[in-house]
Amino acid sequence: MLFMSEGAQLEKEFLDQVKSHQNIIHKICFIYSKNRSDKEDLYQEIVLQLWKSYPTFGKRSAFSTWMYRVALNTAISTTKKFWFSTGTELPDIAFEDESKMDLSEDIRVLYRAISKLAKTEKAVILLWLESRSYEEIAETTGISVKNVSVKLVRIKARLSEIIRKMQ
Amino acid sequence: MKMNDIDLEKYKSAWKEEKSFNKETLTDSEIKNYLLKRSKGLTDSFKAGLILDNILKIILGASFVVLIFLFPGKFDILVLCVIAILLLFYLLWLNITTYRKIPRQEEYSGDMQNFLKSRIEFYRTKYLKTVYVIALSNPFVFLGGMLYYFYFKYGMIRPLQVEDIIVFSIFCIAGFALGAFIQVRQFNYQVNQLEECLKELQENGIDELAIRRHKKQKRTIMIIFMIALLTGLLLLGVLFTL
Numbered sequence: 001m002l003f004m005s006e007g008a009q010l011e012k013e014f015l016d017q018v019k020s021h022q023n024i025i026h027k028i029c030f031i032y033s034k035n036r037s038d039k040e041d042l043y044q045e046i047v048l049q050l051w052k053s054y055p056t057f058g059k060r061s062a063f064s065t066w067m068y069r070v071a072l073n074t075a076i077s078t079t080k081k082f083w084f085s086t087g088t089e090l091p092d093i094a095f096e097d098e099s100k101m102d103l104s105e106d107i108r109v110l111y112r113a114i115s116k117l118a119k120t121e122k123a124v125i126l127l128w129l130e131s132r133s134y135e136e137i138a139e140t141t142g143i144s145v146k147n148v149s150v151k152l153v154r155i156k157a158r159l160s161e162i163i164r165k166m167q
Numbered sequence: 168m169k170m171n172d173i174d175l176e177k178y179k180s181a182w183k184e185e186k187s188f189n190k191e192t193l194t195d196s197e198i199k200n201y202l203l204k205r206s207k208g209l210t211d212s213f214k215a216g217l218i219l220d221n222i223l224k225i226i227l228g229a230s231f232v233v234l235i236f237l238f239p240g241k242f243d244i245l246v247l248c249v250i251a252i253l254l255l256f257y258l259l260w261l262n263i264t265t266y267r268k269i270p271r272q273e274e275y276s277g278d279m280q281n282f283l284k285s286r287i288e289f290y291r292t293k294y295l296k297t298v299y300v301i302a303l304s305n306p307f308v309f310l311g312g313m314l315y316y317f318y319f320k321y322g323m324i325r326p327l328q329v330e331d332i333i334v335f336s337i338f339c340i341a342g343f344a345l346g347a348f349i350q351v352r353q354f355n356y357q358v359n360q361l362e363e364c365l366k367e368l369q370e371n372g373i374d375e376l377a378i379r380r381h382k383k384q385k386r387t388i389m390i391i392f393m394i395a396l397l398t399g400l401l402l403l404g405v406l407f408t409l
Contacts, residue, residue: 015195023188030188045208047201053275070275073282076364078208079357102190106181120367123279129182142280143368156175163174 014054017063018047024067027130031114031122032075042078049074068127069140076119113162121155128152209357210269213294217266220301221259227307228255234311237318244314244324247403251307254399258300265293265300283365290358295385298350299392305342306396309335310403336400343396 018025025046033039053070057063103111114122120141127137137152138145205211231248238244270289274282313335317324327335 011199015198018198019193019195022193026188041207044201044204045206047198048204048206049208049275051202052206056276066276069278073275073277073279074208076279077282077286077361079360102187104181104185106178107185107187110178110182118363118367120279120364129179131179131183140278141368142278142282160174163178 010054014051017067018050021064021067024064024130025071027126028068028071028075030111031126032078032119034115042075045078046071046074065136065140068130068132072123072126072140076123109163109166112166113159116162117155117158121151121158124148124151125155125159128156209290213297214266214269216301217262217297220304221262223304223308224255224259224262227304227311228252228259230311230315231255234314234318238324241324250399251310255307258303261300262297265297268293280365280368283361283368287358287361287365290354290361292384295351295354296388298354299347299388302343302346302350303392303396305346306339306399309339309342332403336403339400340396343392347392 025043028046029039029042033042050067050070057066114125117125124137124141127140132140134145134148134152137148141148143151205215228251231251235245235248268289270285274285277285314324
């Protein structure tokens with residue numbers, strides 16, 4: 001440990017941080033993926049971008065706040081589709097492996113409803129589900145606190161409507 | 168509305184209590200493995216594409232230098248090869264300057280709105296120009312290949328008829344257009360997705376003026392490259408028919 005190089009120490013510190021916050025990555029991948037393969041690809045992409053951006057983590061904010069920003073920016077800018085692909089972005093039963101996952105019924109319903117939202121709406125609702133404050137949501141998305149509250153009202157109303165139709 | 172809120176609070180509690188999110192845990196070595204893999208993101212694919220194209224342009228430049236020695240005393244070939252080498256190095260320089268302007272990693276740590284704006288700006292300007300610069304390698308591959316074919320088959324440049332020049336020109340344009348078409352379609356698809364995200368996020372909607380400016384810029388870049396390509400072909404035709 002005494003002879004650990006600076007690079008190795010940085011890597012160790014990064015691995016410890018990621019391991020202790022990896023449920024955040026799991027949740028983001030769960031929301032933004034349609035199947036296990038998508039989820040694994042997105043997980044890898046997020047971990048890679050976190051690692052590449054790690055030197056810019058100034059410790060001014062909590063690691064989790066910084067992690068949400070990098071991971072969500074990666075999730076919204078990652079697309080596997082090509083211009084010649086056709087069809088709808090999200091199938092009715094979006095997560096093909098959801099039956100294999102040990103999920104509660106409420107989470108299954110919530111997941112299917114969220115899968116019908118737009119990419120940035122998913123980000124806002126995810127942060128709300130994570131009990132992040134309006135200020136933190138505003139800081140992550142770059143919109144004003146007032147607009148966060150307006151958007152949340154709209155997104156929640158839409159989500160409720162989707163859930164109601166599903167029941 | 169009140170009813171909606173109550174419903175969602177129930178789901179929010181379920182979300183907080185969901186155990187499966189904490190069940191999947193990765194070990195140090197599994198995370199380290201992820202770090203060794205190549206990013207599939209657009210920026211990294213773009214960087215890899217630029218590097219590959221730079222290598223191709225250097226090889227092409229070297230092959231035109233060799234052609235000068237293969238056809239000693241042939242003034243038209245010398246002029247053609249020197250122009251090709253100069254153009255290739257200019258395109259190489261354009262690629263290098265674009266590479267330096269690729270958005271830096273810090274952007275990922277910024278807020279979503281700024282991240283999207285900076286990505287869109289980059290793709291609409293530098294990325295689009297590079298798509299045409301990369302596609303311009305195709306006519307050079309064809310031109311170099313044609314000269315090598317003549318050398319090994321006939322040991323000289325066969326006199327060309329006007330029809331030959333037209334056919335070769337069509338091949339050059341097709342090589343450029345096909346390469347550019349596929350890339351531009353994919354580029355439009357990706358940028359539209361980013362713009363869609365920004366539009367959802369922005370309070371007053373996306374800046375229509377910026378979109379119009381970008382569209383005009385896109386047309387201008389395409390016209391400049393087409394003029395450059397046609398001028399090159401015209402020059403080639405004049406050289407071979409002299």
